[in-house]
Every structure is written in structure tokens, then in C-alpha cells.
Amino acid sequence: MRRYLLGRLLRTVPVVFGVVTVVFLLIHLLPGDPVEIMLGESAVPAQKEELRRELRLDRPVLSQYGSFLAGIPRGDLGVSFRSREPVLGEIARRIPATLLLAATSITVAVFVALPLGVLAALRRGKPADYLSGFAAMLSLSVPNFLLGPLLVLLFSVQLGLLPVSGYGAGRPLVLPAVTLGTGMAALLTRMVRATLLEELRKEYVTAATARGLPYRSAVARHALRNALVPVVTALGLSFGAVLGGSVITETIFSWPGIGRLLIQAIDARDYPLVQGCVLVIALSTVAVNLATDLLCARLDPRIRYE
């Protein structure tokens, strides 16, 4: 396990460097002078020079890259152009909201997908299977920028049951979590169905039932357990997708997380903050993918020896 761990960690290092480099290059994709774009045409030369110095844009590109790179381990992602506060501090304040939303939507997805996927696999070719397949296809085809407003229309405007926006662990969380979790629930349902069907075909299930174990127990105790390893991988990998999707979901519901902060930063042309948000979301994705791989290697020893 230690060798696998070391190898996996080593493979993460170039990815982190690559992500940091891409994020650094973002600001250099601006058409024209970033300083002029941020300050507008009416700014006086002295203001421009000051901002240029502050953003380290007055130095050669390689030197800028060097200090950007060196700042990251110290938590120095620059200063927000609008609030004049450290970028990392601004982001850190938003992390709990995004984590709460992400964790809840993943929980919703798992609680929907597990029973639906198992039901579809056990009733293969029957109406329940078709129904769950159609529901999954529908959910996969509804983008969250459509699902969110539709849920608001139904549950807030028509039924008056849930708030349109707000922040908290209770009622305000329901619609954002369902919006963000629906796509993942659909993916997981398909996955649980497919992996469980594959396991059910294996000889050990037949052997278990031949020995007198009820089919239901053979499924629950043996097949489902083995079917869950790829599902755990999918779950871990979809955490990144949840973080990416949170940008739109948080915008719809004015949820005060990193995604919303990113869009606010874009609107304010606060590019250091934009860079910081993109970097933090991408690096969190890398970290969760790493953790998922390690967890799977622990769950399934075959992975370590491949």
C-alpha cells in the first residue's frame, strides 16, 4: 500500500503544477491590457501603474510565474482588486457554504440512486427498469440552470413551500441541493444498475443461492458489496463535477459559496479573485480524486497491484 500511495502522490505533483500554470496563464489571455480592463478607460496613469505593481504585472512573465508559484504554499493568492483583502481569506469565508451544499447534494444523490439502481437491476426489462432508465435519462438531460428555475417555479412560486433563495442548513438548502444532486443521482443510478447486473451474473451469486442463501441476502450481502467499489470511484470523481456545477447552482439561489464568489468576481472584473476561485476549485478536485483513488485501493487490494 505504501508503494502505491507514494506512486499515486508522485503522479499528482505534475498535475498540480499544470493546474497552477493554466490558472496563471488565464490572466494573460485577456485581450489587451488587464490593468486597463479592470480600471476602465477613465483611470489616470498613476492608478494604472499602482495596480500594475500590485498585480506584479510590471515584471517579466517568468518572474510573475515564479512569485505566483512561490506564493501558493504560503497561501498567498494575491489581493482582491475590489475589496483589497487577501484572495485566500475571501475564498475561505465561502468554503463552508459550498461544502454544505456539495455534501448535501451528494447525500441526496446516493439516497436516490442506490435504491433506484438496485431496483432497476433486480427488475431488469420490467416496467420499473424502464421507468428508472427514463428518469435517469431525463435527469441527465436537464441542465442545472434549467432545473433550478423550474424547481423554484414549482415549489416556491406555485406551491409556496420553499424559499427562492437564502442560506442555511434547513429549508433554503433543499432546492439548491436537489438541483445540484439530480444529475449525479442519474449517473449513479445507471452505474449501480450496470455494476450490480454484472455481479449478479457471476458464479458466486449462483453458488450462494445453491447453498440455500435466500436470493435477497445473496444480493445484499455479496453482489451489492462488490458492485459498490466502482460506485465509490464514480462518487469521488463526481465531487469535482459537483464543485463545477455549484457555480451555476449557487448563482441561481444566491447561495454564498465559492461558485457565487467566482461569478461576482467576474462581474467586478476582479481577476486575482477569479484566478483564486478557479485554482481552489481545481486543486480541491485533484485532492478529492487522489483521496478517492486511495480509498478504492484500500477497498479493493487488486488495484494496488495493477
Place this chain on the structure above:
Amino acid sequence: MSEGSGLLALIRRTSRHRGAAAGMLLLALFLLAAVFAPVIAPRDPLAQSLDEGLSGPSASHWLGQDKFGRDVLSRLIHGARLSLAVGLGTVGVSLLIGLAAGSLAGFLGGAADRIFTGACDVLLAFPGILLAIGIAAVRGPSFGNVLFALSVLGWVGYARVIRTQVLSVKTREYVDSARAVGTPPMRLLLRHILPNAISPILVEATFGIARAIVAEAGLSFLGLGVAPPAPSWGSMIGEGRHFLFVAPHLVTAPGAAILLTVMAFNFIGDGLRDALDVRIETR
């Protein structure tokens, strides 16, 4: 009875999948609307009539009017052009890059393959449309920038599929035979390996069009897509959601268009996968 192997035979096999048949029908309607938009659309999609803003569906405006009094149906029909252009454009550009990068990585192996895998790992660390949001945000709203932003990540999926295919096809006997009789490497790749690796790409590209259409709509929803006042389904939803209480049709109409289009492509993709008997693996 033999069905042949041409495009028609493939369409026939795909349409046996009931969902795919429905998808193809929907797609045909969508294509017709996009191509003949100026003829079909009842009104100018940009013509404003402020005193009629937010009016609901009526005999003269079947899907109602937006906050500027513009005809929603006409904007929807013209929006189909944009969605299709972005979907096909992004997949076209991404395919070109993906085919070149993936086939070279798989064919050459060694350092080229390692660089390729590293670049894919880095780009895939940016979840969903995050990178596209970042790029579109700094480049500004325009059709070209949307295409660029979506293609930066879009090629990775095709490249990974094609690399896996090339890795598997290049070890087959007929490739060895071609190499033994002195076929130059490029010809070997283009004439003997790639044509046999193309089926999974067709399936992946079908899903890719749906993904690109959703991504463009997502960017436009956030105000980062094509510059207003050009009609985009995503920006129509983005503007309409502020009037959910008084004019829900502003969200439901473009929403239904996106949903149906995406489902059409997803169903066709499923049907194609069955027809070509493809199992996509990217490892």
C-alpha cells in the same frame, strides 16, 4: 439479409432503437428550424416592443414576449441556429485536435504519450465548465470565444478514446503486415489504423454535441456566452428567471427546447452505441 455498411445502413440500424428514432425525428425538426429560421420565425427576433413587455402567450405571439417585448418564439427559432453552430463547431474543432493528439500519442507512444497523458490529467482537473467559465470571463462574450473556451477542454475526451483505440488496433496482424511491406508510418496511421478506430468517436461526438449545447447555454446563462442581443437559449433562461413570478414562459419555453434537443442527441448516442456495438473505454 445483409444491411450493407454505409451511412444509410448505420442510420437504419440506429433507428431500431426506439429512443434514437424519436431523437432523430426531433433532431430533424431542430435542424429544419435552424436552417430556415429567417423564413419560419414569425417576427424579427431583435425587434422590441417595450409596452408589450412580459406579455404571456397570445394569438399573435404564441410563446409570449420577453421584457423588451421581443417575440419568444422567434428568438427560440433563431436560438436553434446558435445552439447548433456552437454544438457542431465545438465538436468539429475538438475532434480535429483530439484526433491528431490522441492518434499521435497512441501511435508514437513513449515521451509523446506521456506528455499527452499529463496534459489530459491537468485539463481534466478543471471540473465541468469551470475552465470554460474562466476563459470566457477573461476573453469576453462572443461566439469565437465560446468556441475557443469549450474546445480547450472538449478535445480531451475524443483524444483519450482515439488513443485507446489506436493502442489496441496497432497491435493487430493486418497492421503488422502493412508495416512489414514497408507502408510509411503516416499512411499506416491514416489508412489502416484510424478508419478502424472511428466507431467509438462517432458515439462520443454525438454526446459531445449535447454537452457543447448545454455548456454554451450555461455560459450564456451566466452572461458569458454570445454577446446580447443575439438570441441564445441559455441567456433567454438567464434573463427569464428574474421574472418567474410574472412570466414563467420565459424560462419554460427555452428550457423545453434545450431539454428536447439534449435528449434527442443523448438518445441518438445510445442508439448509435448499440448499433455499432461500442464500449467506450478511455484508460
